[in-house]
Structure formats: structure tokens, C-alpha cells
Amino acid sequence: MTKSREQLGRSRRWVVKIGSALVTAEGRGLDLAAIEAWAEEVAHLRAQGHEIVLVSSGAVAEGMKRLGWARRPHAVHELQAAAAVGQMGLVQAYESTFQRHGIHAAQVLLTHDDLKDRQRYLNARSTLRTLLEMGVVPVVNENDTVAVEEIQLGDNDTLGALVGNLVEADLLVLLTDQIGMFDGDPRHNPEAKLLHEVRAGDPALEGMAGGGGVLGRGGMLTKVRAAARAARSGTATVIASGREPQVLARIARGEEIGTLFQPSSEPLAARKQWLAGQLHVQGRLVLDHGAARVLRESGKSLLPVGVLEALGEFRRGELVACLDPDGRELARGLVNYSAMETRCIIGHPSSEIEARLGYVDEAELIHRDNLILV
Numbered sequence: 001m002t003k004s005r006e007q008l009g010r011s012r013r014w015v016v017k018i019g020s021a022l023v024t025a026e027g028r029g030l031d032l033a034a035i036e037a038w039a040e041e042v043a044h045l046r047a048q049g050h051e052i053v054l055v056s057s058g059a060v061a062e063g064m065k066r067l068g069w070a071r072r073p074h075a076v077h078e079l080q081a082a083a084a085v086g087q088m089g090l091v092q093a094y095e096s097t098f099q100r101h102g103i104h105a106a107q108v109l110l111t112h113d114d115l116k117d118r119q120r121y122l123n124a125r126s127t128l129r130t131l132l133e134m135g136v137v138p139v140v141n142e143n144d145t146v147a148v149e150e151i152q153l154g155d156n157d158t159l160g161a162l163v164g165n166l167v168e169a170d171l172l173v174l175l176t177d178q179i180g181m182f183d184g185d186p187r188h189n190p191e192a193k194l195l196h197e198v199r200a201g202d203p204a205l206e207g208m209a210g211g212g213g214v215l216g217r218g219g220m221l222t223k224v225r226a227a228a229r230a231a232r233s234g235t236a237t238v239i240a241s242g243r244e245p246q247v248l249a250r251i252a253r254g255e256e257i258g259t260l261f262q263p264s265s266e267p268l269a270a271r272k273q274w275l276a277g278q279l280h281v282q283g284r285l286v287l288d289h290g291a292a293r294v295l296r297e298s299g300k301s302l303l304p305v306g307v308l309e310a311l312g313e314f315r316r317g318e319l320v321a322c323l324d325p326d327g328r329e330l331a332r333g334l335v336n337y338s339a340m341e342t343r344c345i346i347g348h349p350s351s352e353i354e355a356r357l358g359y360v361d362e363a364e365l366i367h368r369d370n371l372i373l374v
Helices: 005-009 032-047 059-067 076-099 112-116 118-133 156-167 203-208 220-233 247-252 270-276 289-298 339-345 350-357
Strands: 013-018 051-056 105-110 137-142 171-176 197-199 236-241 259-262 283-287 307-312 319-323 329-334 371-373
Touching (some): 005 247, 013 156, 032 076, 051 076, 051 118, 059 076, 076 105, 076 137, 105 118, 112 118, 118 137, 137 156, 156 171, 156 220, 171 220, 171 247, 203 220, 220 236, 220 259, 236 247, 270 329, 270 371, 283 289, 289 329, 289 371, 307 339, 339 350
Parallel strands (some): 013 051, 013 171, 051 137, 105 137, 197 259
Antiparallel strands (some): 236 259, 283 307, 319 329, 329 371
């Protein structure tokens, strides 16, 4: 799966995420000169045969500026109002700058519900791929105007990774106000060193990541997790500074800029990618040591006999997390029985399901085709 920077620079399909601090000049309003510079770079990349999807933050920050708010609000309805106001300026800025390069842009707003529902997920994927085939640059953002806490994607780093999964991108570029990832927080540790290349999903990386900024919801930790999520579809990730001149062109030339996250395993099948992209679980199953070992080592189906406890309320077909006896999450999957039914059959062999419920739908509590290790 490992590709050199030169190979990635020549790769066809990129997702480029631009953070709030960059788009809004640290909250002072949309940085039109910077947006124009990125549009020019995207135009050059397209002329070289690249397909580009932009994931752009900035709607809430721009709305705050237009409304005269100095601090990001906490109330959901105020965030939604700021997003509604700011989205007008954000879309207008991208539309006008891309038009000057003879390129059409398209606005795509997503919520977690759009990616949670399998049919809507497939529709979003088809739309994005069609736009790319038509030579259009999709500009994607979370639909903050209608999103509430339960369905927020949480940050545009995560959204960028999920879009990378959707379109099966070769490269995810996370542009931020940092030059890359360090082995410590450079704000507090002057000895921290820039990491040039790492393996996506390496557990040690999360311990090196810091927190988020004032304007955005993200931070280095969300970028590390986004890189791991993107790697599930075989997508490499580069975290680099959006303030570097010609940053996208330099990545395309294969320069060693920022931090490169290499995917460490083969891409998941499309359905498993969709499962891996689900952010919210409806319940939790606590497994015994034997079932936890089987899932961890061989990824087989989960049978009711290996489950100790069912937590939460869920319906048949909803997403649940599988925990080992110590409470560590091992896997997620679509459950074949409701929470009430599950509590009746856990700890018992599959041959007893009909006797305990009066019927049997599936012998497995979660089939391996609907199960993803985390």
C-alpha cells in the first residue's frame, strides 16, 4: 500500500480540506486572496489531470464576523444561525474565484444522517463522482444549518476523511495553520520534532497530538484520527500548512512537505468502508474473553453465546459497538436482533434462539459481513 511522495503527487483523485483559520484569516472574515490562490492551484492541478474535491470550513466563522460576534457561541441554534449567514459568503467566494478560471463549482452540504443511511450514502457518492466526471469542483461542508449535536460530523477533518472514503480518493490533504505533525506539542515543547512520514492508525500518534483552536472544532488529534479513517479506503494523508506558498503544487511535485500518513493495510470493501464511517452507535455489547479473541484474531461472526451484556436500546439493523470484558471497543456492526431480543438470547447457543424468542431470524447476532474491526 505504501506509495512514494512522487507517486502520490501524480495520483488522480484528491480531497483537499482547508481549515477555518486559513479561510477566514483567523476569524477576521473570508480571506479572498487566499481563496483565489487555492482556486488557482486547483485549476493548475486539474489541468494536470487531477480530480479535486474541496472540503472547506469557514461558514460559522464568516457568519460570526458578519454578525459581529467575537467568540464562537455554544448554543446550537446560534451556531446554526451563524452558519446560515456565513455560508452565503463562503459559497459566493468559491463560485466567483473558480469562475474566473473557467471552472464550475458545486456546493455539497452533508450531515451524519446522510452518511449513516446506506441509500443516502450511495446517493452522495454517486453525486460526487458525477460532478468529478463533469469537471466540476465540489465544495463540501458540514450542513451546520440543520445539524444538531447528535448528528454533527464533529469537524471537517473527519468530514474530509469520510469524503475520501466516499470517492475512494488517492490522497487526502489537510491544510492547517501548522507545518505538519510533531512528536510533541511545539507550543509547549521547543524540542518537538516534525514527523515527515508515519503510519496511519499508529496508536502512538494520538498521544503526540494536541487540542483544537478557537475558531474550529478540530486540532491535530482530529487530523490523526481522520488520517486513520481515510486509510480504510487506501487513501494516504498529508497534513501541511495552508500558508506555505504553492503548497498543493509542491505536494504534486512530490516535495517532502508536511507529514505524510501512509495507509498500513489493504482498502476495505465498499460496504465495510460505509460501516467504518459510522460515527454513532445505538448500543454496546460486552463480550466474553473467548468471543473477544475470535473477533480480534479472525473477524468471524458474533454469536449470542459469547456476549455477556447488552447495553442501550437498539433495533434490528442498527449499529452497535462490541467491547471486550475490560470495556475496550473491538468492533462495530449491524445487529440482527433488537436490544430486548438480544438480552433474551445472550449467553446461549444459537440453537436455542427459537426456543427463547419463539422464532429465529439469524443464527448470528452480528454477521461477519456486517462487522468491522476498529
